[in-house]
Amino acid sequence: MAMNRRMAREAAFELLFETEFKKNEERADIFALSTENREIEEDAYIKTVYFGVCEHQGELDELINKHAKGWKVTRISRVSRSILRLAIYEMRYVDDVPHHVAINEAVELCKKFDEESARAFVNGVLNSIKDELLGAANA
Numbered sequence: 001m002a003m004n005r006r007m008a009r010e011a012a013f014e015l016l017f018e019t020e021f022k023k024n025e026e027r028a029d030i031f032a033l034s035t036e037n038r039e040i041e042e043d044a045y046i047k048t049v050y051f052g053v054c055e056h057q058g059e060l061d062e063l064i065n066k067h068a069k070g071w072k073v074t075r076i077s078r079v080s081r082s083i084l085r086l087a088i089y090e091m092r093y094v095d096d097v098p099h100h101v102a103i104n105e106a107v108e109l110c111k112k113f114d115e116e117s118a119r120a121f122v123n124g125v126l127n128s129i130k131d132e133l134l135g136a137a138n139a
Contacts, residue, residue, distance in 0.1 A: 005097075006105065008045040009086065013109055014038075015050045016082040027054045053089045060085045060092075067128040068121075079114040080122055087126050091133055099130040 003011070019030055031050060040046065053060065061073045064084050073081060087106035090097045103126045110119045 003041055003043050003046075005045065006108075008043050009049070009090075009105055010109065010112075011038075011040050011043070012046045012049040012053075013082055013086050013113070015046070016053055016086060017078060017113075019054070020078040020082060027051060049086065049089060049094070052093055053085045056089060056093070057085065060088045063088055063129050063132075064125065067132070068125045071121075077114065077118065080110070080118045083109045083114065083122055084125060087122075088129055091126075091130060099133065103127060103130065 015031060015034055018034055019025075019027065022030055027050075031047070034040070035042075035046075064073050064076070064081070065071075068076065068084075076084070083106050086109075087102045090102040090105075091099050094102075103123065106126055107119055107123050110122050114122075
């Protein structure tokens with residue numbers, strides 16, 4: 001069965017979350033081992049998003065720090081942090097994912113993997129970032 005975008009996004013989230021616990025391991029090794037262990041099919045979207053988030057993590061975290069009022073990236077739960085990075089990456093770098101879809105999908109990931117209180121937080125941060133990105137695009 002072919003993997004749909006939601007399944008691919010979820011798999012990418014799981015990889016990003018796992019990476020939070022493996023700070024000293026090479027991203028390529030984490031990716032290879034995890035996809036093999038979980039029998040994740042070869043999917044270009046998962047690979048692109050996972051390595052893209054890893055590559056742009058500093059920039060993504062700056063946006064989170066800027067828009068998560070009163071919260072530093074380091075204080076946000078690993079689940080929320082991984083979801084935020086994934087959604088922001090999609091908004092910035094994945095052309096066929098509209099901003100509202102990236103945000104809705106992030107909230108869906110929160111519903112499945114995070115505490116209930118995280119939904120409003122993630123939604124608020126992402127909407128604030130979306131406004132900045134759209135403002136910059138229209139400037």
